[in-house]
Amino acid sequence: xxxxxxxxxxxxxxxxxxDPTMPLLYFLRNDLKLHGPRFGCGLxxxxxxxVHLNGAAIRSCVYPIGVIKGNVTTLEGLSxxxxxxxxxQAFIDEQAVQCGYCxxxxxxxxxxxxxxxxxxxxxxxxxxxxxxxxxCGTHLRIVRAVMRAAQ
Amino acid sequence: MAAVISRRTALQLSGAxxxxxxxxxxxxxxxxxxxxxxxxxxxxxxxxxxxxDGTVTVFSGKVDLGTGVRTALTQMVADELDVGFSKVILxxxxxxxxxxxxxxxxxxxxQNGGVQLRQAAATARRxxxxxxxxxxxxxxxxxxxxxxMVHPPQGEPVPLAALLDKxxxxxxxxxxxxxxxxxxxxxxxxxxxxxxxxxxxxxxxxYMQDFALPGMYHGRVIRPPALGATLLSVDEASIADIPGxxxxxxxxxxxxxxxxxxxxxxxxxxxxxxxxxxxxxLPSRIELWEHVRHTKILKDDVTSNIGDSxxxxxxxxxxxxxxxxxxxHTHGSIGPSCAVAQxxxxxxxxxxxxxxxxxxxxxLAAMFSFKDAQVHCIYIDGSGCYGRNGHEDAAxxxxxxxxxxxxxxxxxWMRADEHGxxxxxxxxxxxxxxxxxxxxxxxxxxxELFIPDGGxxxxxxxxxxHAGLNSLGTLSPGGVIQDLAxxxxxxxxxxxxxxxESTPFRPAWIRSPGRMQNSFANESFFDEIAAHAKTxxxxxxxxxxxxxxxxxLLERLASLSAWRTWTKSSRGAKHxxxxxxxxxxxxxxxxxxxxxxxxxxxDSGEIAxxxxxxxxxxxxxxxxxGLRNQIEGNVVQTVSRVLKEEILxxxxxxxSVDWAxxxxxxxxxxxxxxxxxxxxPDQVPWGAGEPTAAMxxxxxxxxxxxxxxxxxxxxxxxxxxxxxxxxxS
Numbered sequence: 001x002x003x004x005x006x007x008x009x010x011x012x013x014x015x016x017x018x019d020p021t022m023p024l025l026y027f028l029r030n031d032l033k034l035h036g037p038r039f040g041c042g043l044x045x046x047x048x049x050x051v052h053l054n055g056a057a058i059r060s061c062v063y064p065i066g067v068i069k070g071n072v073t074t075l076e077g078l079s080x081x082x083x084x085x086x087x088x089q090a091f092i093d094e095q096a097v098q099c100g101y102c103x104x105x106x107x108x109x110x111x112x113x114x115x116x117x118x119x120x121x122x123x124x125x126x127x128x129x130x131x132x133x134x135x136c137g138t139h140l141r142i143v144r145a146v147m148r149a150a151q
Numbered sequence: 152m153a154a155v156i157s158r159r160t161a162l163q164l165s166g167a168x169x170x171x172x173x174x175x176x177x178x179x180x181x182x183x184x185x186x187x188x189x190x191x192x193x194x195x196x197x198x199x200x201x202x203x204d205g206t207v208t209v210f211s212g213k214v215d216l217g218t219g220v221r222t223a224l225t226q227m228v229a230d231e232l233d234v235g236f237s238k239v240i241l242x243x244x245x246x247x248x249x250x251x252x253x254x255x256x257x258x259x260x261x262q263n264g265g266v267q268l269r270q271a272a273a274t275a276r277r278x279x280x281x282x283x284x285x286x287x288x289x290x291x292x293x294x295x296x297x298x299x300m301v302h303p304p305q306g307e308p309v310p311l312a313a314l315l316d317k318x319x320x321x322x323x324x325x326x327x328x329x330x331x332x333x334x335x336x337x338x339x340x341x342x343x344x345x346x347x348x349x350x351x352x353x354x355x356x357x358y359m360q361d362f363a364l365p366g367m368y369h370g371r372v373i374r375p376p377a378l379g380a381t382l383l384s385v386d387e388a389s390i391a392d393i394p395g396x397x398x399x400x401x402x403x404x405x406x407x408x409x410x411x412x413x414x415x416x417x418x419x420x421x422x423x424x425x426x427x428x429x430x431x432x433l434p435s436r437i438e439l440w441e442h443v444r445h446t447k448i449l450k451d452d453v454t455s456n457i458g459d460s461x462x463x464x465x466x467x468x469x470x471x472x473x474x475x476x477x478x479x480h481t482h483g484s485i486g487p488s489c490a491v492a493q494x495x496x497x498x499x500x501x502x503x504x505x506x507x508x509x510x511x512x513x514x515l516a517a518m519f520s521f522k523d524a525q526v527h528c529i530y531i532d533g534s535g536c537y538g539r540n541g542h543e544d545a546a547x548x549x550x551x552x553x554x555x556x557x558x559x560x561x562x563x564w565m566r567a568d569e570h571g572x573x574x575x576x577x578x579x580x581x582x583x584x585x586x587x588x589x590x591x592x593x594x595x596x597x598x599e600l601f602i603p604d605g606g607x608x609x610x611x612x613x614x615x616x617h618a619g620l621n622s623l624g625t626l627s628p629g630g631v632i633q634d635l636a637x638x639x640x641x642x643x644x645x646x647x648x649x650x651x652e653s654t655p656f657r658p659a660w661i662r663s664p665g666r667m668q669n670s671f672a673n674e675s676f677f678d679e680i681a682a683h684a685k686t687x688x689x690x691x692x693x694x695x696x697x698x699x700x701x702x703x704l705l706e707r708l709a710s711l712s713a714w715r716t717w718t719k720s721s722r723g724a725k726h727x728x729x730x731x732x733x734x735x736x737x738x739x740x741x742x743x744x745x746x747x748x749x750x751x752x753x754d755s756g757e758i759a760x761x762x763x764x765x766x767x768x769x770x771x772x773x774x775x776x777g778l779r780n781q782i783e784g785n786v787v788q789t790v791s792r793v794l795k796e797e798i799l800x801x802x803x804x805x806x807s808v809d810w811a812x813x814x815x816x817x818x819x820x821x822x823x824x825x826x827x828x829x830x831x832p833d834q835v836p837w838g839a840g841e842p843t844a845a846m847x848x849x850x851x852x853x854x855x856x857x858x859x860x861x862x863x864x865x866x867x868x869x870x871x872x873x874x875x876x877x878x879x880s
Binding site: 017018019022023026029030034035036038039040041042043045046048074075076079084088091092095097098099100101102103104107123125126127129130131132133134135136137138139140141142143 | 344351532565566
């Protein structure tokens, strides 16, 4: 069976799949048991599956495993042994969760963004998260959490 | 802060305490049946267990659908029993462990579920104090409980659990057991960080979608290409080349693929060659409202009838009439529905994010001709659920597939399954009429609602329907005739719900079912009347409202939103406006008033909802920040529904099956929400999951009227409809 080698959260991994077009999400969730990234649409439309590939936010539900090169970071890999990522702490501080199914995508999208734009305006945050969907209506708290983390 | 313990740990804990609970209760805990826990809601042992280690296990029939009630219910019980917040373990929605407290819907989790848990805790508290008094040989009134310890005026305190191994305590739930006085609350009324959030922001939380069993297969269903199509043939060889396919399962029109891996199941379900009959049984979308109006009426429910509205309308100097309609909506949970099912002989265990595990148990039992006791349903939090969505249907799918392969099977719906096959909020049509006398006073109010028959019953499981199995379903759109009657005092009123024989799609309740649509018509039409009478919308409501608490709330709302001093502005084609809506939910509970500020572009027809002000009185507030979170969600979700959402369909099926064809609100479009929470600690707590949502449609429509002078009477308020309304005016 074909093998694909890359790293996930700093560890080298080997993915075995007969199908190189299998989206990365299924390897992360089912083989590595990393449940931060979640299946929402399988179409790259909602953002629930967002992870980082070499620091950039990608939609793992449509990203074929066969083309992954480099390091993948998931929500689990965002925090360090020293503690939570500032965004995770900010989401707790702002209580920026209802059901929380979309929150992985919100944090991962925002984490990649804050590395590029350290001190964004609220309008920039809203624009950046424009392709991440939330159904519970937690948007206002999510924006506040990202702004808090950027401080 | 209490930790959210894993389900397995919780069950081990609860299992341990069930057999070790020493008070002989009337049912369930007896030595003869140690493994069977009581779920009789008349017995406090069904709701509570005080464990030897000082923790308290709460068995809640109401479940946390992402609303935060896990935390609020924990506050209520911990406060009433005076045990530490971190000592409470909450088990939810397990048919073997938790009493049936009714479906988790209708803004009732705290109002009914929490109040019942609190009463159980109060019953226990009183019994424990009496027992402690007996032991200390002092009156119970001289004792106090603090952090799970009973303190006598002098001497060593004893833990609550130590009082339990004594015979003779009556633990029947006593509705008269005295509750703590509001001044003594330590947790209730204070914002408590939610128990589930730390795990949800680190990827450690186990959602239904994450749950797995050893040896579990993955399943996917293949739904017909038309709602009523029949399966003519399946070519199993068409997917024989996909490694890991376990079985193609066919039972009448139910078709599914089971595979060793999730990706194989998905590939298999996509590639499986099947032929289906054609079917064109849906009405044409452009004739939807004629279809609704001409659907056979089974009966009329007159929800209010005061004076003689027909006579008063006939005698009125001015008469107004308008028709309102509200589109078909999907729940649109971000995570598609998911379930795991496992058979052990003729016993089925099903893990589901169902809001109604006790009902689901009955439905699954019916499907397999089992007794209810042969089915065990266990709730696990799923993606947000705003009513009866697809969770139960995924459970039926998983059970059908698990039965066919005799192994545990996990089914998660794909996005198109969710949008295409979850039960829908039915299309809703309302005719409104009013009469005014020469002074502009409203003398008559009439409304006619066209809505499917039925209530909040059991919704058929789609997989069972396709497999030709009975799942006890009846036409069940929810409690849709509530809030058709109005909160205002008018001399002649008649409100009638025409209950229809059918509706195009399998209906069910979505957040504030019927109440939202009825409130949309009522509060928009009231605004129309006020404008006709040249009365300010706020003053008009104050005039017809004979309810002190309601009037007080409206005054708070007026201050919060600066209603009386606010002024309109324009820049180019863009015009601002504000609109108001008010209700006393179902006329018996939560008071809520909202003011919406919009900016409408007359050229593009675009409505920008800028800000919502909410004054909210749900009686006693349990967790203020949790309440704020709910109210923000009510507003934002409903702005989305009102501005954008509408199921599209051909005469065969739903065609808006992804987020491109069924768009929802995005971050740049989300309004600010400003609120004034009126806390009444001496009153009973009422619900907050729905009432604000019901106010949003009319408030936006009324604000648009204020901005550009046109009435929007059809949800969603798309640009096309706004431009058409401008052209007509």
